[in-house]
Amino acid sequence: xxxxxxxxxxxxxxxxAGETSTILIYPEFCPGLLGVGGFSHLFVLYWxxxxxxxxHRRTLQVTPPRHxxxxxxxxxxxxxxxxxxxxxxxxxxxxxxxxCSLRVRGLDALEGSPxxxxxxxxxxxxxxxxxxxxxxxxxxxxx
Amino acid sequence: xxxxxxxxxxxxxxxxAGETSTILIYPEFCPGLLGVGGFSHLFVLYWxxxxxxxxHRRTLQVTPPRHxxxxxxxxxxxxxxxxxxxxxxxxxxxxxxxxCSLRVRGLDALEGSPxxxxxxxxxxxxxxxxxxxxxxxxxxxxx
Numbered sequence: 390x391x392x393x394x395x396x397x398x399x400x401x402x403x404x405x406a407g408e409t410s411t412i413l414i415y416p417e418f419c420p421g422l423l424g425v426g427g428f429s430h431l432f433v434l435y436w437x438x439x440x441x442x443x444x445h446r447r448t449l450q451v452t453p454p455r456h457x458x459x460x461x462x463x464x465x466x467x468x469x470x471x472x473x474x475x476x477x478x479x480x481x482x483x484x485x486x487x488x489c490s491l492r493v494r495g496l497d498a499l500e501g502s503p504x505x506x507x508x509x510x511x512x513x514x515x516x517x518x519x520x521x522x523x524x525x526x527x528x529x530x531x532x
Numbered sequence: 533x534x535x536x537x538x539x540x541x542x543x544x545x546x547x548x549a550g551e552t553s554t555i556l557i558y559p560e561f562c563p564g565l566l567g568v569g570g571f572s573h574l575f576v577l578y579w580x581x582x583x584x585x586x587x588h589r590r591t592l593q594v595t596p597p598r599h600x601x602x603x604x605x606x607x608x609x610x611x612x613x614x615x616x617x618x619x620x621x622x623x624x625x626x627x628x629x630x631x632c633s634l635r636v637r638g639l640d641a642l643e644g645s646p647x648x649x650x651x652x653x654x655x656x657x658x659x660x661x662x663x664x665x666x667x668x669x670x671x672x673x674x675x
Contacts, residue, residue, distance in 0.1 A: 517572075
């Protein structure tokens with residue numbers, strides 16, 4: 390492997406998954422949530438643990454299956470869960486905070502997925518309404 | 533440590549940093565770039581290697597230094613580079629692709645920062661112009 394790597398520490402997990410999901414942050418990391426309720430949206434970085442194997446991590450090109458008409462595409466040009474690092478990224482709406490537990494809407498992680506990080510969504514820097522994307526990506530699921 | 537962890541593989545590095553930055557993807561991962569030029573914006577996930585030590589990784593609350601009036605804030609409620617996992621996330625504008633090299637605008641990584649992942653920015657799912665954020669976060673840098 391070129392270039393080395395790093396160690397990710399899981400800070401929580403997806404306790405239940407659905408239209409609304411519950412994220413549990415482990416007690417030792419819970420102080421990191423101070424003030425999170427001031428944001429309406431968060432980035433959730435999670436570990437796609439079902440894809441953490443050599444076969445999926447060596448996948449570099451896929452035909453995005455849920456996007457009709459999509460061509461063969463590099464994993465850095467789509468949101469394939471098979472990729473060198475099984476890190477998923479979703480913008481979620483924060484519905485509520487109860488101690489170390491967050492209720493969120495829009496998370497596409499599975500139940501049991503480890504949480505890698507939460508970052509507040511800042512519309513000034515993170516919202517690009519006019520961003521261009523290829524025609525195939527405009528159908529099917531948003532990510 | 534509760535909950536275990538995972539192994540991140542570096543797929544490239546920031547070759548030069550500035551108003552526009554150059555990202556080099558290592559040759560073995562370069563096929564993952566197929567089709568990336570169809571997107572105007574990308575998420576860059578990078579490893580904040582200067583913060584990859586116990587002191588910074590055990591930091592759970594900070595007073596965001598570049599945001600006047602910011603209160604003590606959990607690292608999951610701000611974009612502090614000191615956090616349990618030193619993963620930075622920035623939306624960049626893709627200016628050009630040349631082989632395994634990307635020219636981007638808006639990256640706040642340092643020269644030499646390892647690249648963890650690139651994901652295409654999809655305005656349908658990733659742009660939330662009306663997201664709410666606390667007053668302190670609306671001054672200073674966007675992230």
